[in-house]
Amino acid sequence: MLGVSRSPCDAGVIRATPVFPVALSQRRKRLTLAATILGSSMAFIDGSVVNIALPAIQQALRADAISTQWIVNGYLLLLGALVLVGGSAADLYGRRRIFLVGVALFTMASIACGLSPDIDVLVASRAVQGLGAALLTPASLAMLGATFDEHERSHAIGVWAGVGALTAAAGPVLGGWLVDHVSWRAIFLINVPLAIAAAGLAILFACESHDPQAKRLDWKGAAAVAIGLAAITWGLGAIPASGFRDVFVLGALGLGAAFLLAFLAIEAYSPEHAMMPLSLYRSRDFSGTNALTLLVYFALGGVLYFLPFGLIRLGGYSATQAGATFLPYALIMGFGSSSSGALSDRFGPRMSLTAGPIITAAGLLWLSFADWGGPYWSSVFPPICTLAVGMMMTVSPLTSTVMASVGEAHAGIASGVNNAVARVAGLLAVAALGAVLFASFSHHLADMAPAHANEVLNAVLAGQAGVTGAATSAFERALRTVMLVAASCAALGGIIGWLTIRQTGAAMKS
Incomplete structure (x- = not known):
């Protein structure tokens, strides 16, 4: 999850x-x-x-x-x-x-x-x-x-x-x-x-229970997408240790791209057995919601992975305190979804799927300027709540828009595809934003060779003794850069929502 x-x-x-x-x-x-x-x-x-x-x-x-x-x-x-x-x-x-x-x-x-x-x-x-x-x-x-x-x-x-x-x-x-x-x-x-x-x-x-009309499993497509994602993830993750120009890094990224293209070819060649029917993407709403999902969940996946390191290594939080930091997020998401659904029904999904990601981006932007070591209620609590409100406004209309975009007969597979996109977004976020973290960290330690900078970053993340103040400061700046990139992705998701989602709901009927 x-x-x-x-x-x-x-x-x-x-x-x-x-x-x-x-x-x-x-x-x-x-x-x-x-x-x-x-x-x-x-x-x-x-x-x-x-x-x-x-x-x-x-x-x-x-x-x-x-x-x-x-x-x-x-x-x-x-x-x-x-x-x-x-x-x-x-x-x-x-x-x-x-x-x-x-x-x-x-x-x-x-x-x-x-x-x-x-x-x-x-x-x-x-x-x-x-x-x-x-x-x-x-x-x-x-x-x-x-x-x-x-x-x-x-x-x-x-x-x-x-x-x-x-x-x-x-x-x-x-x-x-x-x-x-x-x-x-x-x-x-x-x-x-x-x-x-x-x-x-x-x-x-x-x-x-079974589905009597179930199609055979798309093993070729599954293998192609798994290999493609694995290669791209490995390539992005290897950048800190080897550099972007390393032949193995470039080879892995190229191999991953080739297998993902092969996946699209497999799905197009056998549409009756495809696990991700490409015909669904003829719907502008379906294409837009999946692009929005990829960007917003990329941003969310990045902050959920890297924020605990910032809280624990920079803010001095215990693991229990770091876990409790996300309590407002979970409560707002869990108990505010019905309200966001009603809001979407009244004003249409386009408004929610634009404002939600933009508010999410505002929360991430706020986090990028937060004082990790400051008082929780004034430093971390407000941006976490802002992030939660943005995601709350996004998720419920996202579900209804995905299902409505393809018709009842394809609602199940459309929902499954959107779920898979969200999970893949989290995967890519950890790898890509990890490379961003290292690039920014190295930039702020310009006098240090990349290989040595990677060792120092590992020491900071692991909480080893003897880490210099310069390294800690560089890590803090790098973490803020990660939050800024994540905020940009969420904001881009909001722009895509505005440009691609058609306006429906009570606002259109009045």
Whole structure:
């Protein structure tokens, strides 16, 4: 998941799933709902607490900045590349079955993460976690959609979203407390009891369901996009150590671009089996919302990754305090979404999908000038709340616009594509903004060779003793540059929203 908020269009996936044809008792429905909440929350909580634990993990495992990025990127790579395949597999082979396979993979990988002796094992285990999440997340949403009919879905989605808001609020704080008082390993091992409960409820009470019209899996497309994203992510991540002109960096970026072009060719050649039908992009609204999603979630993914380093290394926050910093964000997102949806219905999505990203950009711009070591309530709380209000205004109309842009028959796949775009945006943000961080850091230490600057940056991020004041100052400036770049991306998303989204809603009817 993407930090302290669920991905866009999750509710759209639920609403687009056909209802199971056999009547189920209310007890079975409630316990199936509990299983889906536990399953999706397991992956969601894990994604929200790992960023808080990264400084402690880097220090404990003596990892460099690139390896630390792959703790997040390994997970997001498999999740973003395969989540559409996971949804198709659930429709084809059975939603409960794929849910249980995903839970099993995620749980075994969580245990491996918690017992990792070094950074390499941790990164590999996180990648397997991403694979498990790519199966269990869409399957849990489809199970929920298949269980409740049209009259019950709104209430079920409300319960599911409400619990999601609570886990979003509690997850980072709980994760920070575990890091401070138990161990960073505990944030992974805590998944085990949740997984046992989710699997037990699914086995005992959830009914199996399929989509009789499900298409075969697009393995070629999935492989092409996974290799392409992996190569680009590796190339961007290698820039700090090797430089942009390094032959391997350029080769990786070129290889990644080639595989992504191959992915588009595969999708165009076999539209009946494509996991991302290119015909959807004939809709201006669909194209615009996905471009907006890529930019806004790129900005959000960057701040969720790098802000904990700033709070802990520059502001002197503990992991618990850093986790609590995001509490206002989670609460505003969780309990303000209905208001933003009503606002969009009244004035049209174009207004919300322009103002929301612009306000998000304002929050990020504010963060770029924040005093990391100053009082929380005056230095960090206001920009975090501004960021949250912007995202709150964006997510609900984003979901409705994506679904309305392609018609009811394609609403499910459109929602899935938008979800995948959001996750890929987070992946690219960590890699690209990591390169921005290093470039700015090196610029402010102009008298230092790039290789040495990379070593110093690793020392700052890991909280090693003996770091000079000049290095700390350079890191602070570099972090502010990252926030400025993220703010620019969010603002560009707002401009795209204004230029591409058609105005609908009560404002047009009056």
